[in-house]
Amino acid sequence: MAFESLTDKLQNIFKNLRSRGKLSEADVKASLKEVKMALLEADVNFKVVKQFINSVQERAVGQEVFQSLTPGQTIIKIVNEEMTALMGSETTEIPLKGNNEVTVIMMAGLQGAGKTTTCAKLAGIYKGKGRRPLLAALDVYRPAAIKQLQVNGEKVGVPVFTMGDNVSPVDIAKAAYAHAKANGNNILLLDTAGRLHVDEEMMQELADIQSAVNVDSTIFIVDAMTGQDAVNVAKSFNDRIEIDGVILTKMDGDTRGGAALSIKAVTGKPILYVGMGEKLSDLQQFYPDRMASRILGMGDVLTLIEKATAEIDEEKARDMNQRLKKADFNYNDLLTSLNQVRSMGSITDILAMMPGMGNKLKDVDVDESQFTQVEAIINSMTPAERENPSLMNMSRKKRIAAGAGVDIAEVNRLAKMLEQSKSMMKKFGGSGARKAMKRNKGMFGGFPFGF
Amino acid sequence: MLKIFERLVSGLKKTRRGLSSGLKRVFTGNEIDDDFYDELEEVLIMADLGVETTENIIEDLKVKENELKIKKPADLQQVLIDTVKAQMDTDEEAYSFENKVSVVLVIGVNGVGKTTTIGKLAAQYRSAGKKVIIAAADTFRAAATEQLAEWAKRSGADLIAGQEGSDPAAVVFDAVNAAKARKADILICDTAGRLHNKKNLMEELRKISRVIDREFPEAARENLIVLDGTTGQNAVVQAKQFNDIMDITGIIITKLDGTAKGGIAIAVQAELGVPVKYIGVGEHIEDLQKFDKDSFVDALFMDEEEEEAAE
Ligand SMILES: Nc1nc2c(ncn2[C@@H]2O[C@H](COP(=O)(O)OP(=O)(O)O)[C@@H](O)[C@H]2O)c(=O)[nH]1
Ligand SMILES: [Mg+2]
Numbered sequence: 001m002a003f004e005s006l007t008d009k010l011q012n013i014f015k016n017l018r019s020r021g022k023l024s025e026a027d028v029k030a031s032l033k034e035v036k037m038a039l040l041e042a043d044v045n046f047k048v049v050k051q052f053i054n055s056v057q058e059r060a061v062g063q064e065v066f067q068s069l070t071p072g073q074t075i076i077k078i079v080n081e082e083m084t085a086l087m088g089s090e091t092t093e094i095p096l097k098g099n100n101e102v103t104v105i106m107m108a109g110l111q112g113a114g115k116t117t118t119c120a121k122l123a124g125i126y127k128g129k130g131r132r133p134l135l136a137a138l139d140v141y142r143p144a145a146i147k148q149l150q151v152n153g154e155k156v157g158v159p160v161f162t163m164g165d166n167v168s169p170v171d172i173a174k175a176a177y178a179h180a181k182a183n184g185n186n187i188l189l190l191d192t193a194g195r196l197h198v199d200e201e202m203m204q205e206l207a208d209i210q211s212a213v214n215v216d217s218t219i220f221i222v223d224a225m226t227g228q229d230a231v232n233v234a235k236s237f238n239d240r241i242e243i244d245g246v247i248l249t250k251m252d253g254d255t256r257g258g259a260a261l262s263i264k265a266v267t268g269k270p271i272l273y274v275g276m277g278e279k280l281s282d283l284q285q286f287y288p289d290r291m292a293s294r295i296l297g298m299g300d301v302l303t304l305i306e307k308a309t310a311e312i313d314e315e316k317a318r319d320m321n322q323r324l325k326k327a328d329f330n331y332n333d334l335l336t337s338l339n340q341v342r343s344m345g346s347i348t349d350i351l352a353m354m355p356g357m358g359n360k361l362k363d364v365d366v367d368e369s370q371f372t373q374v375e376a377i378i379n380s381m382t383p384a385e386r387e388n389p390s391l392m393n394m395s396r397k398k399r400i401a402a403g404a405g406v407d408i409a410e411v412n413r414l415a416k417m418l419e420q421s422k423s424m425m426k427k428f429g430g431s432g433a434r435k436a437m438k439r440n441k442g443m444f445g446g447f448p449f450g451f
Numbered sequence: 452m453l454k455i456f457e458r459l460v461s462g463l464k465k466t467r468r469g470l471s472s473g474l475k476r477v478f479t480g481n482e483i484d485d486d487f488y489d490e491l492e493e494v495l496i497m498a499d500l501g502v503e504t505t506e507n508i509i510e511d512l513k514v515k516e517n518e519l520k521i522k523k524p525a526d527l528q529q530v531l532i533d534t535v536k537a538q539m540d541t542d543e544e545a546y547s548f549e550n551k552v553s554v555v556l557v558i559g560v561n562g563v564g565k566t567t568t569i570g571k572l573a574a575q576y577r578s579a580g581k582k583v584i585i586a587a588a589d590t591f592r593a594a595a596t597e598q599l600a601e602w603a604k605r606s607g608a609d610l611i612a613g614q615e616g617s618d619p620a621a622v623v624f625d626a627v628n629a630a631k632a633r634k635a636d637i638l639i640c641d642t643a644g645r646l647h648n649k650k651n652l653m654e655e656l657r658k659i660s661r662v663i664d665r666e667f668p669e670a671a672r673e674n675l676i677v678l679d680g681t682t683g684q685n686a687v688v689q690a691k692q693f694n695d696i697m698d699i700t701g702i703i704i705t706k707l708d709g710t711a712k713g714g715i716a717i718a719v720q721a722e723l724g725v726p727v728k729y730i731g732v733g734e735h736i737e738d739l740q741k742f743d744k745d746s747f748v749d750a751l752f753m754d755e756e757e758e759e760a761a762e
Binding site for chain 1: 493496497498499501502560561562563564591592593594595597598600601602615646647648649679681682683684685686688706708709710711712715734
């Protein structure tokens with residue numbers, strides 16, 4: 001499903017308009033139709049889209065668009081602003097009580113949404129903040145759900161309260177609360193079974209848990225890939241058990257995630273976090289503006305950049321910066337930046353987050369083994385060779401190639417690449433190099449080669 | 452046949468109600484005009500058919516409206532039903548693997564219902580008197596093996612498992628050898644959920660597939676992708692990406708007991724040209740049905756009165 005980006009589409013519509021000088025209402029309508037299609041392709045609920053387009057139209061037919069020299073950009077800007085506003089303009093947190101009290105947080109959602117994993121991720125976050133969380137296993141229905149929570153709890157180093165699967169979830173919640181009180185735990189996270197919003201008996205169970213232990217926050221966990229039905233599900237959960245916030249899971253996929261907009265529109269409740277992977281550390285803040293661009297098909301570039309920056313060792317980066325300034329870049333530096341890129345996850349995973357890349361990756365075919373090869377070559381060098389690339393000569397190259405088990409041409413290629421980037425750095429000179437470095441750092445961990 | 456229909460009716464109750472009440476409204480109008488097609492578009496998109504499939508259906512309907520000189524919306528309804536039915540045809544050949552010595556590989560993204568579906572499938576094959584082995588090749592998710600072990604117990608199938616974190620291809624290798632040695636009729640392999648844009652995880656799947664091809668070439672191969680019925684347009688992308696790794700031979704749509712319209716089944720079928728073979732309509736062992744296009748489409752487009760009569 002290789003879709004043209006919305007920006008491209010709108011620019012096409014407006015391409016010939018500038019010579020005519022003026023935008024008509026019909027032009028605006030045509031462009032809003034494209035916006036509508038983009039939102040529908042992103043799984044935003046049809047009714048939500050309709051309302052949304054109406055509100056954008058009101059603004060768009062105002063002076064703003066008509067006077068603009070770049071009407072396409074202006075419409076995108078309005079759409080983006082309206083969406084960000086709708087999605088909540090700042091990031092929110094789950095309110096916590098003081099350290100001497102127990103804050104009770106309950107997970108709720110459909111089957112397979114990711115409650116158990118998310119619950120453990122949250123516990124890990126709170127533990128990292130110096131809190132004393134306790135996890136409680138209330139899914140007595142799905143086979144091995146309790147065991148899954150136990151294993152995850154162990155991985156994040158948070159105790160898990162269980163009573164097996166023969167006790168009612170309400171009673172487990174009560175006992176877990178008493179246990180938390182008695183053991184000085186100040187956050188109690190309740191993992192519940194997945195359930196359908198139309199299953200009255202199971203929804204009642206959640207309501208019963210809420211009143212039995214005075215749940216402070218009920219968090220609705222929802223799969224970011226959910227389609228049109230997201231509004232029904234979210235509305236039912238909110239009507240029945242009043243949710244306090246939302247966590248979107250599986251956002252590391254390539255879904256545009258329009259469900260986020262639908263859910264926000266029908267519940268008005270803040271989106272708190274997004275699940276970005278299966279690792280227990282992969283729970284991230286929710287940024288409304290990024291979500292807006294993603295839904296519009298403009299990619300999740302900001303998240304990508306953030307991910308890259310977060311993983312890079314600041315000090316090493318600074319050190320390398322210095323060397324770059326002097327155009328003194330050797331094989332050790334190359335290895336360091338290579339490892340930095342690596343530590344961000346596989347290159348393919350990272351590229352997959354780029355707009356529209358998910359589907360195109362097989363054509364691009366990033367060859368991870370190339371990295372392994374570069375690494376093998378550098379590892380076959382002596383410390384002196386790594387430090388001082390100018391030592392390189394034919395016999396050394398032969399030895400290195402044999403050591404790395406590659407063709408000598410590969411060693412040559414690498415040497416050439418290093419020389420090229422050095423001369424490039426020289427050209428940039430002092431501050432130029434720094435700027436280039438800064439730019440590169442965002443995307444590729446300071447790796448000064450284009451690849 | 453009647454039994455299947457009844458099950459579908461109860462399982463798809465919500466599905467049908469959502470779509471049919473809308474469709475009924477659309478088709479009881481007096482005129483076929485732009486408003487009519489706009490409303491039809493709304494109904495189909497709300498059912499998760501997606502923009503592209505919806506536009507294709509509407510284009511097709513417009514052509515037929517002209518060709519057949521149809522004037523009343525009600526007459527177009529039958530045309531729509533027939534068109535979708537023709538597209539969703541699953542012939543009997545689709546299930547021929549069930550009567551051969553076969554290996555069924557079950558794949559899909561996280562949480563769609565792979566493990567549960569395998570439990571249900573194993574139970575069906577067991578009650579047909581077959582010897583079934585299940586391979587626990589999800590060695591990644593915490594307690595995945597324990598979950599599958601419970602389903603093996605419930606269904607009366609043998610389980611072949613490895614350690615958490617061990618190589619899933621090695622588990623499949625062991626399972627294939629066990630299937631041969633024990634003369635099993637069907638080997639079903641569970642796999643870890645994986646997002647289709649994770650290249651290394653998709654490569655792992657390719658490796659598993661190769662092990663089966665290499666070690667058990669004489670067995671019939673069945674590659675079933677499980678899609679969550681509540682998923683939106685991403686399901687189409689999922690199906691395509693998994694299909695690039697191995698030829699998918701069938702689709703299973705789960706969670707159709709909720710209010711999701713399941714229209715994604717139509718979009719995915721259109722995209723891959725691979726039949727939907729089963730649908731999941733609940734969490735219990737008997738909540739899996741063979742996909743039946745007539746029941747499915749009739750149920751999808753049925754009026755409320757007809758629906759009550761069928762119950
Ligand atoms: N309501 C409903 N729930 C289902 C269905 N199939 C699976 N589930 C539930 O979805 C959740 C995830 O299922 P699981 O088999 O663990 O998914 P996997 O990660 O793909 O193996 C579990 O809670 C299942 O009970 C279905 O057809 N209907
Ligand atoms: Mg599973």
